[in-house]
Amino acid sequence: MEEYSVIGKRIPRVDGRVKATGEAKYAADYEMPGMLWCKILRSPYAHARILNIDTSRAERLPGVKAVCTGKDFQGWRWGWMPQTRDEPPLAVDKVRYLAEAVAAVAAVDEDTAEEATELIKVDYEELPGVFEAEEAMQEGAPQVHDYVKNNLSVDFHMDFGDVEKAFRESYLVHEDRFETGRCITGYLEPPAAVALWDSTGITIWAAKQSPYFVYRHLADCFKLPLNKVRVVQPFIGGGFGGTKNDSLAGDFCSVLFSKWTGKPVKFVYSMKEVLMTCRRRHNMIIYNKMGMQKDGTITAMQSRVIADGGAYTAIGPLSMYLTGAISTLPYKLPNFKHDAYRIFTNNPISAAMRGHGVTHTRFAAELQMEMMAEQLGLDPLEIRLKNAVTAPHETVNRVKVHSAGLVEGLKTLGETPQWKDKDQGKGGEEQWLQGVGLSGTCYLGGARQRGHQSCGAVVRLCEDGTVDYLTGATDCGQGSDTVLVQIVAEELGLAVEDIDIKRVDTAVTPCDAGSYGSRVTVLAGEAAKRAAQDVKEQLAKVAAAGWQVAPEEIVFKDRKVFVKGTPGKAMSFDKLAKTACYSGSGAVIIGKGYSDYGIEVLDFERGAGMPGTSFSFTSQLTALDVDRETGFVKCKEMIIAHDCGRPLNPINVEAQNQGAAIQGMGQALYEQFVMKQGQTMNPNLAGYKMPLSLDIPRIEVIDIITDDTTGPYGAKEASEGAHVSAPPSVASAIHDATGIWFKEQPITPEKIVMALRKKKEKGC
Amino acid sequence: MEMRKIKFTLNGKPCEIEVKPWRTLLEMIREDLHLTGTKEGCGEGECGSCTVILGGKTVNSCLVPAVEADNQELITIEGLPEGDKLHPIQEAFVNKAGMQCGFCTPGVIMSAKALLDKTPAPSEEEIREGIAGNFCRCTGYTKIIESIQAAAEMMKGDK
Numbered sequence: 031m032e033e034y035s036v037i038g039k040r041i042p043r044v045d046g047r048v049k050a051t052g053e054a055k056y057a058a059d060y061e062m063p064g065m066l067w068c069k070i071l072r073s074p075y076a077h078a079r080i081l082n083i084d085t086s087r088a089e090r091l092p093g094v095k096a097v098c099t100g101k102d103f104q105g106w107r108w109g110w111m112p113q114t115r116d117e118p119p120l121a122v123d124k125v126r127y128l129a130e131a132v133a134a135v136a137a138v139d140e141d142t143a144e145e146a147t148e149l150i151k152v153d154y155e156e157l158p159g160v161f162e163a164e165e166a167m168q169e170g171a172p173q174v175h176d177y178v179k180n181n182l183s184v185d186f187h188m189d190f191g192d193v194e195k196a197f198r199e200s201y202l203v204h205e206d207r208f209e210t211g212r213c214i215t216g217y218l219e220p221p222a223a224v225a226l227w228d229s230t231g232i233t234i235w236a237a238k239q240s241p242y243f244v245y246r247h248l249a250d251c252f253k254l255p256l257n258k259v260r261v262v263q264p265f266i267g268g269g270f271g272g273t274k275n276d277s278l279a280g281d282f283c284s285v286l287f288s289k290w291t292g293k294p295v296k297f298v299y300s301m302k303e304v305l306m307t308c309r310r311r312h313n314m315i316i317y318n319k320m321g322m323q324k325d326g327t328i329t330a331m332q333s334r335v336i337a338d339g340g341a342y343t344a345i346g347p348l349s350m351y352l353t354g355a356i357s358t359l360p361y362k363l364p365n366f367k368h369d370a371y372r373i374f375t376n377n378p379i380s381a382a383m384r385g386h387g388v389t390h391t392r393f394a395a396e397l398q399m400e401m402m403a404e405q406l407g408l409d410p411l412e413i414r415l416k417n418a419v420t421a422p423h424e425t426v427n428r429v430k431v432h433s434a435g436l437v438e439g440l441k442t443l444g445e446t447p448q449w450k451d452k453d454q455g456k457g458g459e460e461q462w463l464q465g466v467g468l469s470g471t472c473y474l475g476g477a478r479q480r481g482h483q484s485c486g487a488v489v490r491l492c493e494d495g496t497v498d499y500l501t502g503a504t505d506c507g508q509g510s511d512t513v514l515v516q517i518v519a520e521e522l523g524l525a526v527e528d529i530d531i532k533r534v535d536t537a538v539t540p541c542d543a544g545s546y547g548s549r550v551t552v553l554a555g556e557a558a559k560r561a562a563q564d565v566k567e568q569l570a571k572v573a574a575a576g577w578q579v580a581p582e583e584i585v586f587k588d589r590k591v592f593v594k595g596t597p598g599k600a601m602s603f604d605k606l607a608k609t610a611c612y613s614g615s616g617a618v619i620i621g622k623g624y625s626d627y628g629i630e631v632l633d634f635e636r637g638a639g640m641p642g643t644s645f646s647f648t649s650q651l652t653a654l655d656v657d658r659e660t661g662f663v664k665c666k667e668m669i670i671a672h673d674c675g676r677p678l679n680p681i682n683v684e685a686q687n688q689g690a691a692i693q694g695m696g697q698a699l700y701e702q703f704v705m706k707q708g709q710t711m712n713p714n715l716a717g718y719k720m721p722l723s724l725d726i727p728r729i730e731v732i733d734i735i736t737d738d739t740t741g742p743y744g745a746k747e748a749s750e751g752a753h754v755s756a757p758p759s760v761a762s763a764i765h766d767a768t769g770i771w772f773k774e775q776p777i778t779p780e781k782i783v784m785a786l787r788k789k790k791e792k793g794c
Numbered sequence: 795m796e797m798r799k800i801k802f803t804l805n806g807k808p809c810e811i812e813v814k815p816w817r818t819l820l821e822m823i824r825e826d827l828h829l830t831g832t833k834e835g836c837g838e839g840e841c842g843s844c845t846v847i848l849g850g851k852t853v854n855s856c857l858v859p860a861v862e863a864d865n866q867e868l869i870t871i872e873g874l875p876e877g878d879k880l881h882p883i884q885e886a887f888v889n890k891a892g893m894q895c896g897f898c899t900p901g902v903i904m905s906a907k908a909l910l911d912k913t914p915a916p917s918e919e920e921i922r923e924g925i926a927g928n929f930c931r932c933t934g935y936t937k938i939i940e941s942i943q944a945a946a947e948m949m950k951g952d953k
Contacts, residue, residue: 042891046888506895509894
């Protein structure tokens with residue numbers, strides 16, 4: 031292994047200081063002279079025809095500068111694929127979910143704008159709604175959209191091998207129904223933006239996790255060329271997929287108001303708006319069927335997935351693809367059939383969230399595998415080791431695995447006292463039932479979708495030897511700014527402090543697909559590496575000419591440049607920079623690079639081929655106690671043996687795993703929107719319970735090093751994997767404590783108490 | 795309604811300002827004093843992003859009327875560093891990966907300061923209690939707790 035100076039070190043975040051002092055500006059912190067405020071009027075019905083909108087009273091309110099309705103966007107709609115562009119900035123003919131945006135106001139201050147929205151009179155004709163996916167699929171159910179039948183938003187099918195034959199030949203076949211809950215990403219920074227329309231086009235300072243999405247949406251909506259749309263990225267207060275990877279009514283309305291008034295226009299959503307209207311995780315029902323040999327070898331799996339898509343398609347096609355694309359990992363699976371249906375309902379829109387798609391079906395498969403192992407008398411570790419893939423491996427749907435640390439991870443967990451001694455102290459009549467559970471999961475890194483996939487980077491050498499790094503990638507908290515700067519520093523033999531990152535400004539930074547699918551370190555990292563190498567090559571030529579050696583002999587390290595093995599021929603990096611920039615007629619040194627991993631053709635429609643460039647493997651142990659009286663679960667300990675190839679910044683990788691596991695724990699145990707006829711009954715952080723400091727277990731993260739050959743410096747993904755591994759390990763531990771399999775998330779105290787009571791009655 | 799004039803100490807310096815009686819402390823801090831380090835997350839006193847120290851105690855500034863600051867000492871995140879030198883809590887958060895997206899961070903740091911001002915050597919349980927009013931969606935809290943432990947160590951050395 032090559033010795034690195036910066037890579038692999040526990041380097042503090044490059045944005046740590048500005049975040050710790052409060053200097054870091056987020057979208058809501060921006061204000062401009064003459065700025066107007068935009069507020070949105072939202073529907074009181076989940077499903078209703080809009081008969082008329084009267085904005086006259088709102089327009090007459092002093093301080094109101096403009097009012098807009100859906101018609102002002104002239105039928106423009108957006109969505110992830112051309113055939114699924116079904117979402118208007120503001121509802122036009124009818125509203126399809128409760129609190130859908132219907133009209134908007136721009137006024138001199140926030141209070142006036144708010145007051146004016148209440149003066150808009152909308153006449154509705156309420157329509158019968160449909161709120162459960164399985165009901166919405168039935169013939170005769172209320173139709174959310176006219177352009178599809180039976181509310182079928184997306185269907186996605188995979189069929190590899192011969193599942194029927196395999197089931198016939200299996201020793202044991204299990205069929206179960208699983209369900210995942212209705213969760214929110216949970217960022218604390220509500221969406222916000224300041225938009226300005228002037229002679230240069232649109233400029234918007236927006237809280238976007240993937241600014242190039244809104245860049246394209248705005249260009250399309252307002253019929254402007256891309257070079258007239260400038261999205262400037264402030265610091266981002268958390269993303270986790272979904273809403274901040276998309277555009278919002280607030281974005282479009284603020285831009286439109288600025289176009290009309292010539293003033294900058296700002297909006298900030300309230301937390302209630304976030305929790306009632308922003309994109310949330312799909313609630314999915316998974317009918318899973320698995321076949322096994324007597325020795326525990328998995329023979330086949332068939333999954334039927336029904337997802338509540340809510341009112342619009344958004345990124346739904348990708349969500350459905352991801353429910354199946356890597357179901358063939360991390361366990362060997364020779365026969366696999368998958369049928370996924372995303373169904374329109376009159377609920378808020380479902381979309382991507384950390385662990386996108388995979389978290390649902392992996393939860394089902396992990397639990398089912400362990401349930402069957404129990405029947406066969408195999409323990410949870412044994413069944414996983416029996417079926418775990420090892421590299422190199424190609425799945426039945428042609429997913430290639432170049433490195434896999436699952437076996438090592440599982441074995442590492444198997445050696446811990448927490449696992450070895452798990453049955454000690456069991457069987458008593460104590461109040462707390464102890465349980466220890468396992469999971470072994472996989473997630474893709476370097477995700478590719480359809481369309482534009484590449485990341486770019488520009489590295490600009492300043493004449494004093496300092497360096498500017500321009501990236502199109504966004505750090506919404508995951509730490510990518512730091513890792514990418516580390517990469518540039520490593521290549522140039524500099525320190526992190528010598529590099530200044532220039533964050534996304536679509537007017538100057540290179541285009542980037544976005545921060546999703548654990549792709550930034552892998553793909554933006556490759557781009558950064560290449561751009562830095564480009565600068566290095568240009569400088570090496572100058573140094574080599576001076577010393578009359580070949581450029582390949584020039585080494586960049588510790589802010590110095592020297593000829594390999596010739597200590598006399600050395601100079602400081604900044605001296606070389608000055609020499610290169612000032613010699614002769616002078617030079618301007620700019621390096622560029624872009625990623626081209628994963629460009630082989632993907633059969634998206636059939637779920638065959640590489641959904642990403644590489645795959646992380648996460649083995650997780652969870653130890654918890656269940657209160658037999660109240661059903662309350664106290665997670666005590668988590669051990670995460672995570673194969674991210676090689677951690678480029680171990681402290682950040684630990685932090686990512688810890689955060690993801692706690693988010694997954696919340697999803698497993700208590701996070702849940704309570705819905706009643708399309709209404710979110712708990713649209714506040716008191717009612718929607720996310721984990722707090724008192725709820726968390728001790729978490730140990732163990733790096734399983736596999737050095738993947740496809741990623742920069744061996745790196746794969748870190749973070750989404752531990753979100754996927756948490757819920758099944760928690761459910762496995764609850765089973766270990768109670769003897770009961772809970773197949774529906776969240777596993778609330780109520781469910782546990784009822785099941786324990788039922789078990790006791792049966793026992794008597 | 796007429797404006798109310800209030801006087802208080804803001805980050806160690808005297809401050810005099812006229813505010814509307816219904817204005818929240820958070821609105822005054824962010825919009826009148828232009829100190830945007832204090833964040834608004836939920837606006838309902840649940841998330842803790844707007845935590846500041848008023849009269850030695852942490853408050854959710856989104857719930858407190860601005861006029862409550864009259865004759866009090868108010869400390870916001872901007873008041874912690876001494877010139878260019880970070881407060882030890884801030885330094886610990888930087889070095890120990892105590893933040894990710896950073897949105898909750900000013901509020902968490904203010905809770906940590908109030909805790910360490912009263913309890914210079916807190917147990918892990920006391921730290922968990924001390925930040926129990928602050929949501930963080932990114933870190934899962936482990937590195938926040940470690941940061942506060944490290945800060946307590948550093949501050950012990952300072953005394």
